[in-house]
Amino acid sequence: MTSNTRVVVIGAGLAGVTLARRLGELGTPALVVGDEEHRPYNRVLLAEVLAGRYGPEVVALPAPAGLLRGRVTGIDRAGRTVRCADGSVIAYDTLVLATGSNAVLPPLRGLFTPDRELPEGVHAFRTMDDCLALSKALRPGVRAVVVGGGLLGVSAARALAVRGAQVVLAQQSERLMECRLDPAASALVRRHLEDLGVEVHTECRVRDVRSVGGAVRSVEMADGYALGADLVVLACGVRPRVGLAREAGLEVRTGVVVDDELRTADPHIRAIGDCAEHAGRVYGLAAPALEQAGALAGLLAGDGTAARYTGTRSLTRLTLAGPHRPSGPGGPFDLAAFGETDPRPGDDVVQLADATRGTYRKVVVRDDRLVGGVLVGELGTVGALARAWEGAEPLPSDGGPLLHLLTHDGGS
Numbered sequence: 001m002t003s004n005t006r007v008v009v010i011g012a013g014l015a016g017v018t019l020a021r022r023l024g025e026l027g028t029p030a031l032v033v034g035d036e037e038h039r040p041y042n043r044v045l046l047a048e049v050l051a052g053r054y055g056p057e058v059v060a061l062p063a064p065a066g067l068l069r070g071r072v073t074g075i076d077r078a079g080r081t082v083r084c085a086d087g088s089v090i091a092y093d094t095l096v097l098a099t100g101s102n103a104v105l106p107p108l109r110g111l112f113t114p115d116r117e118l119p120e121g122v123h124a125f126r127t128m129d130d131c132l133a134l135s136k137a138l139r140p141g142v143r144a145v146v147v148g149g150g151l152l153g154v155s156a157a158r159a160l161a162v163r164g165a166q167v168v169l170a171q172q173s174e175r176l177m178e179c180r181l182d183p184a185a186s187a188l189v190r191r192h193l194e195d196l197g198v199e200v201h202t203e204c205r206v207r208d209v210r211s212v213g214g215a216v217r218s219v220e221m222a223d224g225y226a227l228g229a230d231l232v233v234l235a236c237g238v239r240p241r242v243g244l245a246r247e248a249g250l251e252v253r254t255g256v257v258v259d260d261e262l263r264t265a266d267p268h269i270r271a272i273g274d275c276a277e278h279a280g281r282v283y284g285l286a287a288p289a290l291e292q293a294g295a296l297a298g299l300l301a302g303d304g305t306a307a308r309y310t311g312t313r314s315l316t317r318l319t320l321a322g323p324h325r326p327s328g329p330g331g332p333f334d335l336a337a338f339g340e341t342d343p344r345p346g347d348d349v350v351q352l353a354d355a356t357r358g359t360y361r362k363v364v365v366r367d368d369r370l371v372g373g374v375l376v377g378e379l380g381t382v383g384a385l386a387r388a389w390e391g392a393e394p395l396p397s398d399g400g401p402l403l404h405l406l407t408h409d410g411g412s
Contacts, residue, residue: 020067042061047155100241109207148236154177158192176190176200206222295307
């Protein structure tokens with residue numbers, strides 16, 4: 001079968017589906033090819049599904065009108081077609097790569113069976129299938145080891161704990177979420193997990209996964225200490241899915257290299273979302289993916305107001321919310337981080353901390369401009385702070401308005 005569609009999007013994640021929806025609103029049809037069996041969904045909310053707070057249907061995205069389930073196996077740039085695993089061929093005028101990213105599987109001994117499969121009980125945490133498989137395996141008291149203490153690992157550990165698992169989180173670096181949070185904020189996240197019963201180990205490297213009869217039984221640390229495990233969750237980061245682009249001869253560094261019009265080395269192929277590298281940066285976050293989708297929709301539809309994509313000053317916001325208790329350890333736990341959270345010499349830093357309430361706020365000011373901040377516990381002021389940061393306007397020299405932004409009076 002050969003079909004002709006002006007815009008073809010490979011990938012039915014948040015970036016691809018948003019692009020198709022925006023194009024439809026602008027009168028330009030698009031065909032989206034997705035390789036997951038599930039209805040498109042918001043990957044950001046998978047931890048909430050694992051925690052039992054939401055069902056899969058709640059995190060589903062509106063399916064675009066032109067959605068084809070299938071796996072693309074190759075791109076013919078000369079003929080402007082893509083071929084699928086079922087033998088079908090799809091023609092395009094413009095091809096958009098929104099292939100996302102894959103979970104990183106660490107080089108651990110015993111991680112794979114002789115058939116190159118993960119042992120029973122060992123799961124990545126990236127897709128809806130991963131989430132549902134973990135949920136099926138959960139029962140009160142199950143021993144779960146989460147490998148990785150970044151955003152994904154913290155979310156997974158928290159979700160498993162509120163479902164009644166005995167959770168150990170093993171983080172190789174010296175603190176949790178070190179790429180996004182400063183030491184004080186990281187310490188609050190650790191305290192929150194420990195209040196839920198999560199056993200947190202930092203500066204701790206897992207080196208071996210041990211299985212019996214094809215099912216995981218324990219993990220071994222670099223110091224020889226072994227932890228019993230019925231479940232092992234691999235949350236060791238993600239890597240852009242660039243195989244199709246590389247095989248097609250497009251420029252690939254960490255991600256698929258694009259310019260300010262999100263165009264690859266081939267003028268007929270664009271890339272957005274987790275797989276795209278713009279100005280030397282791969283974002284791997286929802287907000288930039290949405291901004292790229294919006295910008296590209298305007299460019300492809302010939303929208304007179306469309307602007308080039310010049311990058312995203314992204315804000316990381318995470319709500320760890322339990323399904324049952326509205327307050328206390330199982331209740332909501334919010335954090336947000338934006339810009340540069342580690343000050344340089346000469347920067348001014350304003351901090352407010354309340355150990356009793358478990359809240360923490362910090363902003364970094366450079367040359368009278370807000371360049372970054374981190375908030376943990378209560379996010380009532382995050383909107384005002386983010387707007388001040390995004391606007392990059394000079395702050396009044398007396399500092400009063402900045403202190404005002406850090407208090408509840410700052411508004412959201």
